[in-house]
Amino acid sequence: MFSTVLIANRGEIALRVARACRELGIRTVAVYSTVDRDSAVVRFADQAVQIGPPPAKASYLSIPAIIEAALQTGAQAIHPGYGFLSEDPDFAEVCEANDIVFIGPPAHVMQQLGDKAVARALMAKAGLPVLPGSTDALTSAAEAKELAQQVGYPVILKAVAGGGGRGMAVVEDADGLRHAYRETQAHARAVFGDDRLYLERFVQDARHVEVQVLCDRHGSVIHLGERDCSVQRRHQKLIEESPAPEMPTELREAMWAAAVRGAAAVGFVGAGTFEFVLTPDHEFYLMEINCRLQVEHPVTELVTGVDIVREQITVAAGLPLSVRQDEVRTNGVALECRVNAEDPARDFAPAPGLLTEFVPPGGPFVRIDTHAYPGWRVGPDYDSLLAKAAVWAPDRAQAIARMDRVLEEFRVSGPGVRTTIGFLRSTLAHPLFQTAQHTTGLVASMSEEENGHPAQAAAVPAPVVLG
Template sequence: MFSTVLVANRGEIALRVARACRELGIRTVAVYSTADRDSAVVRFADDAVHIGPAPAKAGYLNIPAVVEAARLVGAEALHPGYGFLSEDPDFAEVCEAEGITFIGPSPQVMQRLGDKAACRALMADAGLPVLPGSTGALTSAAEAKDVARHTGYPVILKAVAGGGGRGMAVVRDPADLVAAYRATRAQAFAVFADDRLYLERYVEQARHVEVQVLCDRHGGAVHLGERDCSVQRRHQKLIEESPAPGLTPTLRDRMCETAVRGALAAGYTGAGTFEFVLTPEDDFYLMEVNCRLQVEHPVTEMVTGIDIVREQILIADGQRLAFRQEDVVPRGVAIECRVNAEDPARDFAPAPGTLTEFVPPGGPFVRVDTHAFADWQVGPHYDSLLAKAVVWAPDREQARARMDRALGEFRIDGAGMRTTSEFLRSVLAHPRFRAASHTTSLVAAMADEAAV
């Protein structure tokens, strides 16, 4: 087992990884920017290394600085968390060259699956269902028009290097395609330094359902069931739950077995997520593969009892999975809500500030993953996530009620601070959510209802 692991991230996920390492008896080293000098993970970790100023490009995205920190403290392994460098194959390759174990898939697999167009082609060859669209990256607006004409409108343009809901544009009118193509290319280059796009059919009234997989380095592969992530705004997830409500056992088995087949075809190792579009007719299509830990992994942990971060570390250490597919028996229902420092009344604009009060909820079967505390400065440099509230209950309605209670217990205050907690409660109370008849359009529909 590794003696020292560097956690190459910040916020709640850095603290989550550090806790898993401590339970395994591993010395944990945090990295931090100037803005995070007094952060919760710096206080918790066994050691910490300053890697740069607040801007992410100078710190958490600075590959030489992160790798040098790992060398400085003698870390044998590095956990990237999610976001930042977690899906950067160049970073994983540098770690490999330096003799540092990257806790995740190989650089080659990350390259293959991180390129969304290449991933589509690979998965289609493996027999996975993919949405009609371009077979590779688009070369021009004219090609986009031709593909869209054969695919049928509406379509969605996506950045080949995309992620986190960025670099996307839905086009319903052929007259808007060229402008959308140019604008999305510009956005993709600004965010990902890669302006390549691909196109696929856009499914109206769809659900977003994803499958968690774990694969070791010895050919072992299992799924941990599925999550519904349909409550979104601008393609970014707000509420997730497991299991996905309303799926028949046959449909659930087909989706999960499809994800495992895709993982084996890609030579995947570690924890990964296969994300699917589920149509109203119960047809499903692969959207993408995430080569990292997901923000919403706690709901899967709550229903399966499996510590996914622990399994990531053991797999990276070369160990075989200690359980088989038949040993994974989900129980009950778990729901996660992302509480962000954002103002829903201003189209979810970031609302940074200094926390004068931060008291998370408690009670039975309530888990809160957070890095926030009173007097913590929530700055403008990073993601606005303050906390993830996660609850478990024997059935969905009890879980929904428990989450509503938990969100109501949050005490978060500070000059200029706004959070999404009350908005999330309004989603939980919405008839479509309560009836599990919601789709990815729910938040937009709620905005339209409020405007009437």
């Protein structure tokens, strides 16, 4: 086992990883930008190293600064959390070159799966269902138009290097394709430094369901069930639950088997997630594969009792998984709501400020993952996540009721600070969510209802993407 692990991240996930290390008896090193010097993980960790100014490119995305911090503190391994460098194969290679273990999949696996076009081809070869579309990166708008005619509209253009809801556009007819191609290509070039695009059929009224996998270096590949992540705003997830509601057993098992088969085909190691789009006709298709911990991992931990972060660390140290597939049991229902410092009335615009009050809820079967506290300033430099509220209950109705109570009990305030708490409660109370009939278009339909338009007037639901 490692004696020292450096955590190359910030916020609630850095604190989550530090706690897992503490329970394993591992010394922790936190890194921080100048604006994060008073963060919770800096206070909690055994040692902390300042790595740069607030801009992420100069701090949390600075590979030289993070590697230097690891070398100076004697860290044997680096846990990247999620976001930032968590899926960067170059970072994993630099870690290896400096005899530091990267807690995640091998660099070559991330390289393959990070290229969405390559990943589609690999998974199709492994027998996973993929949406009709391009098998390679598109070469021109004309090629995209020809392929779209074959696939059938609507289609979705996606950046090969994309993720997190960025670098994609839904196109409803041939008239809008050329403009959408040009705009999406420019966006991909600016954000990812790679303007290659691919095209898929766009599924209307879809659900977003993902399967958690764990793999070790000894050939074990298991799944921990699935999560439904269909409640999304601006292509980013707001509410997640496990297990996914209203899914036939045969469909659930087929999805699990596909994820395990895909992970084994590429030699995956560590924790990963296979993202699927589920059609109204109960057909599922692979969207993408994430080579990292997910924000919503707590719901899986609550229903299975498996500590996913602990497994990541022990697998990276060369140990086998602590659980076999036949030992995995799903019990009850878990929900997670992301409490963000955003203003839903302004299209979820960031609403940073000083937290004068921050009182998280409690009670039975409640888990709050947060780094915030009274006196903490929510700045504009990073994402707006304040806390993840997760609950467990024997069934879905009780889980929803418990989550509503938790959100009602949450106290967050400060000059300029707005949160998504009220919107989350409205979503939980929506008839479509209550009856598990919601899709990725729910948030858009709620907005239309609020503005006096019927929900069914929505022309195109929000794209199904990873948040």
